[in-house]
Amino acid sequence: MALTPLSQALPQILATIQSSPDTETLTLADASGRYAAETVRSFMAVPPADNSAMDGYAVRAQDVPGDLLVSQRIPAGQTPGSLAPGTAARIFTGAEIPGGADAVILQEDAEPLSESVRLPAAREGQHIRRRGSDIQAGDQLIATGRCLLPQDIGLLASVGINEIEVYRPLRVAILTTGDELREPGSDGLEPGEIFNSNRFSLAAQVRALGMSVTDLGNYPDEPELIGEALERAAATSDCVITAGGVSVGEEDHVRGQIELRGTLSLWKLAIKPGKPLAFGDVAGTPIFGLPGNPVSAWITFALVAKPWLIRRQGGSAEPLPRxxxxxxxxxxxxxxxxxxxxxxxxxxxxxxxxxxxxxxxxxxxxxxxxxxxxxxxxxxxxxxxxxxxxxxxxxxxxxxxxxxxx
The missing domain is CATH 2.40.340.10 (MoeA, C-terminal, domain IV)
Known part of the structure; x- marks a missing residue:
């Protein structure tokens, strides 16, 4: 196969996606990092009423400057009475603006007297957060496919929503190959051996996308063992990701086993690092055969496997910023x-x-x-x-x- 430019390979790979995962409904406490399976709109305005942006005094702008009787005290969460003309209401941040008031004067600008307060001039609307200035009823809060971030969870909670329909996480199997690989934490290395970094970095990259990892460990460079492992992984996963064994060496067996037991759709990308990437399927389960060199594995996951995984997960992602x-x-x-x-x-x-x-x-x-x-x-x-x-x-x-x- 000739080298395929990334700009051609990725659309070809993405075109193989035919479905999205099943869905489930979760409470907000469990929904962060999951992908929304529904579009969510607000049924209410936020804030639900005009409220004060500061601690101070609610007044009618036409009544100041001057000395005004303090007619009521309004903490957040208390329903205010209407403001009588020629009076002021002591008000606190987040408290609802009383009927008749159209401005808030900062407490730092006020001079309290015995039963009244001396206030400067005010501009109508100053220090008032208007009803619906954040969210209007009917506004879209979450689009289908969005990966829910902590701020999204807070946004849903701010309109009283406590659960959301999300896609179930993809099951991604990861296995590495190579006689030379040893696991971190094992005894010292023999000549020619290295520690297995791909197994851990790839699993971390998958988990960063909110997906479930099945770690199948490392396999020696034996074709039959590798092929059997691919078939077992394909039977229980939505996608299989391997590292190593996809180049042209005599001990590179992953690509051959994909061809033998399934279909090889793409091999060799016109990128550096990351040329020897294989994509295909075994028993209908997509398989990404990533290069064994750790930088190549990291880069090809980020540029090729990740966009596919997000799309297959039901996610909606923007192009990478540059x-x-x-x-x-x-x-x-x-x-x-x-x-x-x-x-x-x-x-x-x-x-x-x-x-x-x-x-x-x-x-x-x-x-x-x-x-x-x-x-x-x-x-x-x-x-x-x-x-x-x-x-x-x-x-x-x-x-x-x-x-x-x-």
């Missing part, structure tokens, strides 16, 4: 693939600069851990120091609110 930054590095020779370089950012605004996080080798995971974003370098680009590059912030590559890079 912003222009001047490069503090150069690329004197053009590359044939779209590159995603890990960069640190310094400065602000138009003076912001991007510098490389050291070695850009696909095996140097610290280049991601130390990065603020990835600089996107189009194919066949020669880059001079000071040239403008587009940067995707790293947080957006992890956030369920953002999906596709193109």
């Amino acid at each position: 912003f222009p930054v001047q490069a503090d590095f150069q690329m004197p020779r053009p590359g044939g693939r779209e590159e995603f370089l890990r960069v640190r950012l310094s400065g602000s605004g138009t003076a912001m600069r991007a510098s490389l996080t050291g070695s850009q080798s696909s095996g140097v995971l610290s280049s991601v851990s130390e990065a603020d974003g990835v600089a996107v370098i189009p194919p066949e680009t020669i880059l001079k120091e000071g040239d403008w590059v587009e940067v995707i912030p790293l947080w957006a590559l992890l956030s369920p609110a953002f999906g596709e890079a193109h």
